[in-house]
Amino acid sequence: MNWYPDAIRKPLTADKDRQALTVHNRVNLHIAVSESESLYSFFNQRGIADSHFYVRRDGKVEQYVSTSMRAYADLEGNDATISIETQGFGGGTWTVEQRESLARIYAWAVRTHDVARKLATDSKVGDSSKGLSWHRLGIDGNFPALPSIRAGRLQRGGGMHYSTSTGKACPGDDRIPQIPMIFERAMDILNGSTTITEENSFMADLTEKQQTEIYQDTTEKVYDAATDQWDTQAEAQRKTNVLLRRVLANQVADQAAPTVDVDADAVAEALLTKLTPAVAQGVADALAARLAD
Ligand SMILES: [Zn+2]
Numbered sequence: 001m002n003w004y005p006d007a008i009r010k011p012l013t014a015d016k017d018r019q020a021l022t023v024h025n026r027v028n029l030h031i032a033v034s035e036s037e038s039l040y041s042f043f044n045q046r047g048i049a050d051s052h053f054y055v056r057r058d059g060k061v062e063q064y065v066s067t068s069m070r071a072y073a074d075l076e077g078n079d080a081t082i083s084i085e086t087q088g089f090g091g092g093t094w095t096v097e098q099r100e101s102l103a104r105i106y107a108w109a110v111r112t113h114d115v116a117r118k119l120a121t122d123s124k125v126g127d128s129s130k131g132l133s134w135h136r137l138g139i140d141g142n143f144p145a146l147p148s149i150r151a152g153r154l155q156r157g158g159g160m161h162y163s164t165s166t167g168k169a170c171p172g173d174d175r176i177p178q179i180p181m182i183f184e185r186a187m188d189i190l191n192g193s194t195t196i197t198e199e200n201s202f203m204a205d206l207t208e209k210q211q212t213e214i215y216q217d218t219t220e221k222v223y224d225a226a227t228d229q230w231d232t233q234a235e236a237q238r239k240t241n242v243l244l245r246r247v248l249a250n251q252v253a254d255q256a257a258p259t260v261d262v263d264a265d266a267v268a269e270a271l272l273t274k275l276t277p278a279v280a281q282g283v284a285d286a287l288a289a290r291l292a293d
Contacts, residue, residue, distance in 0.1 A: 004053070004108050006101075007063035010040045012050060021070045024113035025080035026120055026133040027106045028162065029179065030073055031171040032085045038062055039085060049073055051083035053105060059097025061105065067113060076160040077123065077138060082109050090169045094178055103185035106132050110190060117190070119183050123159030132183050135170040138162025150176050245282030248275075 003009055030051060032039060043050035043064055049072040054062045065071045073083035084105060086098055094102065109115040120133035129137070136143065136152045138160050143152035150173055153159055163170070222236035223229075231239065275283070 002067040002112060004061065004063050004067075004105055006104065007053065007061040010038070010062050010064055011066070012040070012044045012064045014044045014046050014048075016046060016050070016072070018065070018069050019079075021068055021079070021082075023080040024067070024082060024109065024115050025130045026077070027082045027084060027109050027115055027131075028074050028077065029102060029132075029134040029171050029175075029182075030083060030085045031088055031090060031169075031175060033089055033170075035087060035089070037087075040064060051085040053082075053084040055084060055086045055098050055101045055105070057087045057095050057098060059095070059101045061101050067109070074135070074138065074162045075164065077129075077162045081133075081162075082113070082115070086171065088172075090172050091174065092172065093174045094182075099178060099182050099185065103182045103189060106182070107186040107189040110186070117187065119180065122156040123153055123162060124157070125160065129159060132179065132186070134176060134179055135162050135168070136176060139165065139168050139170065141167035149179070241278055245279050246286075248279055248283060250286055 032054070036042070037056060039051075039054050040062065042048065050064055051073040052063060052065045052067055052071045054064070056062075067082050070078050071081075071083050072078055073085065074081040082105075084102060086094060086102070088094070088098075106115070110117055115132075116127070116130040118131035120131045120137055121128045123129050123133075123138035136150070137156065139152050139162060140154050141152050143155055144150045145155050148155075153161065222231050222233060224231050224236065224239065
């Protein structure tokens, strides 16, 4: 039996002749089209399709079915899908809390069931339907064509039906574009990132001096590929100015040198009204060099 540790555990007891789930190819995201705090009593009836998880707007998670057993939210995908229903109607987006919980459940599914670390791109049997997935990938309807992420089963060249309905919006036009964000967040979690709150408390454990040093190390250095060194912001800015000055100066000098007899000081003086002193001086220097050639 597999239960997500951060879920409120509410095992369904209704007899639904449930089979084992032994292959975990994908996590499918859904919208419940309900504002209910829980789908437990609705799901706990014979003959009603159900999902493994439900994520409320506030991010709280309920789990109804062990992920070692099949749920019924994804029709032809039921034999290899972990399903997550979410609180909300067809329109609208997932809250920050819902996205965080969805990322965590998917990351847990990757660790626990070795679900592929990738976004599914359709519902076809095989690799392309594995990973983090969503209901519309297996729903027929008049959806936008590829490369829109809102494309449905038909626009993506067929595959398994995850629903018998046509045109069902699940998980919704404005939520589907949030899925790549959820995926990225899950990858961060799998790579060891903790929550923002935990990061804050980690920082709070350090002295002010340590915090300042970390801040400076991570924000104030700029990599210079030419010298293979990390420069301070000020040094990087100075180098950039020198470079800009050289480029500008050479452009002006190229245009001016062949045609006119230039008084470099006068040019510098004139340029000062339009350019910074450093750039104006650079132009004058470059001109003087060209004229001396
Ligand atoms: Zn759905």
